[in-house]
Amino acid sequence: MQASTSPAGRPRSDLNADVFAATLRSVHEFGYAGATMDRIAVAAGVAKTTLYRRWPSKGALITACLVDVFGPAPVVSEDREELLTTAIRWGAAKIAEAGVGAAFAGVFTDAVSDPGLREILSTELQAPYLRVLQYALGESEQRVRFVIDVIIGTLLHRMGISGEPMAEDDVEALIAMVLGVFR
Amino acid sequence: MQASTSPAGRPRSDLNADVFAATLRSVHEFGYAGATMDRIAVAAGVAKTTLYRRWPSKGALITACLVDVFGPAPVVSEDREELLTTAIRWGAAKIAEAGVGAAFAGVFTDAVSDPGLREILSTELQAPYLRVLQYALGESEQRVRFVIDVIIGTLLHRMGISGEPMAEDDVEALIAMVLGVFR
């Protein structure tokens, strides 16, 4: 392949970080629908057309933000209980600290009526984590999917739709509940 | 008050049922965003302006559909375990049979950036059930809200966003999980 033989032409400016920050700020402040592409562009100090040169749609841009926030799945343990505990704490903390609950929930809802976005969301954001969990849990796919839906569903409903952070107690309660499934 | 002294003027046609059916069909088929007011109006054989005469917004219309589907909260028991069990089974069945998962999730997401809709949603759809549960569970408000968020979040994430029905097994697993919280 040898892809990095610096292509001819003007290189892309280093503005992804600014765009991601502006996007998440906008979503946090105005909600998913209220965070318009025009507004994001202005907030990032970038032309709207530039956004569309890099990401095919608003949903794709916000998904890219989420991928940027969460980064690679942290495989912290081979032990099932420890893995689940850490994963849930990690997910809740990430969502809360970055304030991406609304962004998350909005993208999911958009994806219902947008197959292209569903594809992006699935491959870029969900698949890596699913693979890690399914491998580590070593359970039937149905069981794993159920657990994932409980975790994601609960976190999103609380922090995305209700917009409130999740108390320590509640995170621990969620962990205890999920661990109970495997007993 | 004496409200029912038949007012002068042409009475409203009996078309709520048709509109609700057309709305839910549209949302089920095209997703929340894809179910446009024009489409709903055509599907129901009604003028779009008539929709806006009866419901102030798309979100309000869909909320009305949900209220119509769910009806009054069934207070089936004073026993905590029995109440939760029945409530979860009832909710899952209602959502599945009416195919209102996407509608539900869409309204919630819309409400994030629409205070008016949030108000409608809260008073007309959520409040009655919350009151029943909080009374019956007799727990701290935090505990009750946590349980509700787990139940609603899980059901919506599975049946609204993923769009898949929930298997018997999973409903029972959810019930077992929730009951475990109170031990």
Added chain:
DNA sequence: TTAATTACGCTACTTCCGGTAGCGTAATCG
């Protein structure tokens, strides 16, 4: 230096959708 190439900003535009205005007409009550 120059030509080719790619990225960016800008303005203007199209399309679609939620929601509104206003008119003519239909149905009901007194």
Added chain:
DNA sequence: CGATTACGCTACCGGAAGTAGCGTAATTAA
């Protein structure tokens, strides 16, 4: 019959996603 309210219809407004095309900036290859 008149007053009143509901409905259908057409036309429209405003906003937001996404696109087209131009001039210009930054880089590489010759």
